[in-house]
Amino acid sequence: MHRLALITILTVSLLKGAAAQHRDSLIFGGQASAWINFNPDQKLSLNSGVRYIPQLNYELSSGNRKFDVEFSLNLNANTGIRPFDSLTGNAAGKPYRAWLRYSGRQFEVRLGLQKINFGSAQMLRPLMWFDQVDPRDPLQLTDGVWGLLGRYYFLNNANIWLWVLYPSDKPKTWEFTGTNAKIPEAGGRLQLPVFSGEIGLSYHHRITDTRENPAGFRQVARMPENRFGIDGRWDAGAGLWFEATHTGLHDFGELTQQDLLTLGMDYTFGIGNGLNIIAENLIAATGEKAFRYKNSLAFTGVTLSYPLSITGNISTIVYFDWENRNAYSFVNYKKLVGAFQFYLMAYYNPETYLIPAQASENNYFAGKGIQIMMVYTH
Template structure:
C-alpha cells in the first residue's frame, strides 16, 4: 500500500464514521505559527515564515477497547531576505501525521505515519532513531515515520514494543545512508523495572543502500545494519540516567562501519523562588572500521536551565559545549502565554560551522548569531 493510498483510505474512514453514535468523538484542531529570524552572519540575513498544522482526530469507543484516527498536514511557507537587495521564497505541503490505532487496557497497535520516540536522555540522545526533535525548538517539530507499532504494557510497569517500518527514502537521525527501497525495517524494545527505576533494551535492523551517497563510501546495494541500544533512568532525589547505542554493518563502510554513543545525564529542581530546574548531559560518540576501536571521539556537554517567572511566563537557557573543537552553542528563550497564544523571544550565539550532533534545524537557522521571534496559536 502506498503512502498516498493510506492517507486516502484514512480520510474516507474519518468522513464515513463522523456520523456515528454519541459514544464516538470527532475533534478538529490545529496549530498556527509565524516567526521572523534575523541572523547577520547569513547571506540572506532576514528570514520569516508561517506554518499551519490542521488536525482531525476521530475515536470510536467500545468499552475497554478504542479505535481512533489522526490526520494532520504540515503547511508552511518562508522567505529569506537580504534587505533592499534580494529575496528567496519556498513553500511546502506534506502529511504530518496519518495513523489509525486500535487499543485496549494493556496494548495498542498503531499503523501509518506516526512519531516514534523513546529513551531516557533529553538533549543529547543516542536513541533518537526515528525523530529529529530539537530541545530548543518551541514547536517540537519532527517528521514521522511510516510503519506499524505495537506496544504491550504489563501490570508491573514493564512494557514491550515491536515495530515494522516502510523503507525511508532519506537517512533518518544518526543514519548516513538511505534504506534499501524494497526491504522494510524492523525492531523492538523491552523496558523493565530496575531498583526503583527502569532499564530498557532496544534493537533495530535495516538493509542500507550506499549507492549515490554523499560521503564517499563504497557503492553497495545491500548492507545489513544492526543497531543496539540500552538506557536506564532512576530518581534517588536527583534524576539520573544513561543512554548508549552501538551500530554495526556486515560490510565495510570505512570509518563508519561501527558507531558507538554514550550519554549520561542528571536533573534537579532547586528550591529557589518558583523552582529552578537544571539538566546536564554529556555525550561521547565515535566510529571506526573495528568495533570499539575508535580515534578522535566526539565529546559534547549540554546544560539546560528553566525558571518559571509566573504561571504564564518562563525563561530558559540551553548551552552546548564541543570539547573537541572548543566551541560553545548558546540559546536563550523567553516564553509568554496569553490564552491560546504563546509568544517566544529567542536569542542565540553559535559557531558559524555548525557541528551539533543530529540537532541541526530544518534550515539551520541557529548557526551563527541571531534573534528569533515566534507567535503560536493552538485551537
C-alpha cells in the same frame, strides 16, 4: 501518496463496520505560528515564515476497546531577505501525521505516518533513531515515519514494542546512508521496571543502500545494519539517566562501528519559584573495529529553566564541543496569553554548526541572532 490512500481506505472500512451504539467523537484543532529571525551571519539575514498544522481526530470506543484516527498537515511558507539586495521565498505542504490505531486495556496497534521516540536522554540523544526534535524548538516539530507499531503493557509496568517501517531513501537521525527501497526496516524495544526507575533495551535492523555515499566508502545496494540500544533512568533525589547505542555495518570503513553514550542528570533547586537544571554529556566514536576508534567527539549540554510566573518562563541551553572548543548558547523567554504563546529567543553559535543530530539544511541558529515567534493553538 499511495501510503496515505491505504490509510484512508482502511479507516473508511473500519468506520462502516462500527455499530451505532458505540460512542464516537470528532475533533478538529490546529496550531498556527509566525516567526521572524534576524541573523547577520546568514546569506539572507532577515527570515520570516508562517506555519499551520490543522489536525483532525476521530475516536470510536466500546468498553475497553478504542479505535481512533489522526490526520494532520504541515503547511508552511517562508521568505528570506537581504535588505536592498536579495529576496527569496517558498511555500510547501505535506502530511504531518496520518495514522489509525486500535487499542485495548493493555495493548495498542498503530499504522501509518507517526512519531516514534523513546529513551531517557533529553538533549543529546543516542536513541533519537526516528525523530529529529530539537530541544530549543518551541514547536517541537519532527517528521514522522511510515510504519506499523505495536505495544503491549504488562501489569508490572513493563512494556514491549515491535515495529515495521517503510524504507526511507533519505538517512534518518544518526544514519549515514539511506535504506534499500525494497526491504522494510524492523525492530523492537523492551522496557522493564528496575528499582525506582526503568531500563530499556532496543534493537533495529535495516538493509542500507550505500551507493549515494561519497567516494572512499563501500558502495553497494544492500548492506545490513544492526543497531542496539540500552537506556535507564532512576530517581535518587536527583534524576539520573544513561543512554547508549551501538551500530554495526559490514565493511564500511571508519563508519563500520559506531558507538554513542550519554550520561545525564537533573535537579530542581528551591530557589524562588524553582530553578531546574539538566546536564548531559555525550561521547561518540567510530572505527573499523569495535572499541578501536579512529574518530571521536564529546559534547556537553546544560539547560536551566526558571518559571517567572504561571504564564512566564525563561530558559537557556548551552552546548560545548570539547573537540573544537566551541560553545553554543541559546536563551528563550516564553509568555502565555490565553491561547497564544509568545517567544523571544536569542542565540550565539559558531557559523559551522556541528551539534550531533541537529544540523539541518536551513539552520537559522547557526551564527548569532534573535528570533521572535507567536503560536496560536485552537
